[in-house]
Amino acid sequence: MQRNEGRRNRQEERSRAGRIRPGAVLLLLLAGFSMLVFAYLFHVQMHRKIGPKQPIPFSHRLHAGVKAINCRFCHPFVARSARAGIPAVAKCLYCHNYIIRNHPWIQEEHRYYETGEPVPWKRLFIVGDHVQFRHQPHILLKGFDCSECHGAVETMDRLPHHEFKMGFCIDCHRKNDAPVSCWLTCHN
Numbered sequence: 608m609q610r611n612e613g614r615r616n617r618q619e620e621r622s623r624a625g626r627i628r629p630g631a632v633l634l635l636l637l638a639g640f641s642m643l644v645f646a647y648l649f650h651v652q653m654h655r656k657i658g659p660k661q662p663i664p665f666s667h668r669l670h671a672g673v674k675a676i677n678c679r680f681c682h683p684f685v686a687r688s689a690r691a692g693i694p695a696v697a698k699c700l701y702c703h704n705y706i707i708r709n710h711p712w713i714q715e716e717h718r719y720y721e722t723g724e725p726v727p728w729k730r731l732f733i734v735g736d737h738v739q740f741r742h743q744p745h746i747l748l749k750g751f752d753c754s755e756c757h758g759a760v761e762t763m764d765r766l767p768h769h770e771f772k773m774g775f776c777i778d779c780h781r782k783n784d785a786p787v788s789c790w791l792t793c794h795n
């Protein structure tokens with residue numbers, strides 16, 4: 608009797624193990640799904656490259672991406688000078704006197720405008736002190752796209768902090784037969 612029962616129990620156990628339990632399937636699906644979500648969020652995060660907080664949460668993704676405002680409307684000196692220039696708040700108000708004018712961040716823009724205090728934007732793209740970089744020859748003479756050096760800015764809400772390495776400059780100069788011999792004399 609007892610031996611028979613033992614055998615039956617073992618048989619039941621075996622058949623239970625062989626069956627696919629719906630709970631387990633659900634768990635697997637859930638694990639797979641959350642992995643997908645995680646991968647997606649990670650991708651978005653990397654893509655947008657969250658940088659330091661700025662005094663006004665200005666988004667390049669919204670302005671240069673979704674609204675397709677030209678880079679040079681806000682950075683007008685890029686083809687004729689060393690520096691591209693950061694727009695004064697008056698330029699923001701050119702639109703924002705009409706668009707979402709009561710938004711709290713636009714009120715903050717008005718405060719800067721009225722006090723004449725420049726917006727303390729954090730500097731993000733940096734070259735070493737001893738390196739001389741000018742936008743003009745790269746943009747005007749060679750027509751390089753902004754993304755060659757700054758990445759896909761129009762996809763980023765907050766731009767990253769980035770320090771250029773000398774190797775990055777030299778690699779591109781070699782590829783384009785641009786001066787590398789003058790490298791030392793260019794530092795001054």
Ligand code: HEC
Nearest residue numbers: 665670671676677678681728729730731732753757760761
């Ligand atoms: C509506 C105005 C506007 C447009 C359009 C715009 N920018 Fe900007 N840009 C700004 C402002 C304001 C800042 C400073 C705040 C910040 O860093 O987000 C800035 C900062 C930057 C910086 C970082 C500067 C630093 O501190 O080193 C880069 C690089 C840049 N913009 C490139 C671009 C490129 C490339 C485009 C086009 C794809 C573009 N911008 C379009 C307003 C604009």
Ligand code: HEC
Nearest residue numbers: 663664665670674676694698699701702703706707712713
């Ligand atoms: C050419 C027009 C134009 C200029 C110039 C412009 N913006 Fe905008 N901005 C827009 C539009 C369009 C929107 C989207 C408004 C909406 O949500 O309906 C917007 C939205 C915003 C928002 C709200 C974003 C949010 O999350 O709700 C902020 C903040 C902002 N802009 C800041 C700035 C700053 C700072 C500048 C100057 C450096 C600037 N804008 C220059 C057109 C402009």
Ligand code: HEC
Nearest residue numbers: 678682685690691692693732733734740745751752753756
């Ligand atoms: C060949 C590389 C290169 C290209 C192409 C390039 N930049 Fe730059 N950009 C730099 C470097 C390097 C700096 C940092 C310069 C410094 O710290 O003196 C910089 C700084 C900036 C700044 C911040 C300070 C200032 O006023 O210059 C802005 C804004 C900017 N770039 C916008 C642009 C835009 C817009 C374009 C495309 C029209 C562009 N850049 C194309 C290399 C580049």
Ligand code: HEC
Nearest residue numbers: 738739740741744748749751755771776779780783785793
């Ligand atoms: C996308 C390719 C590319 C990158 C990246 C690049 N350069 Fe250049 N650079 C060039 C080319 C091509 C020229 C030659 C332009 C000409 O015909 O005068 C040049 C010219 C120069 C010159 C000489 C012209 C002048 O008087 O300013 C200097 C200095 C210079 N680059 C510095 C830099 C520095 C510093 C960096 C890195 C922060 C850099 N470049 C990144 C392609 C590049």
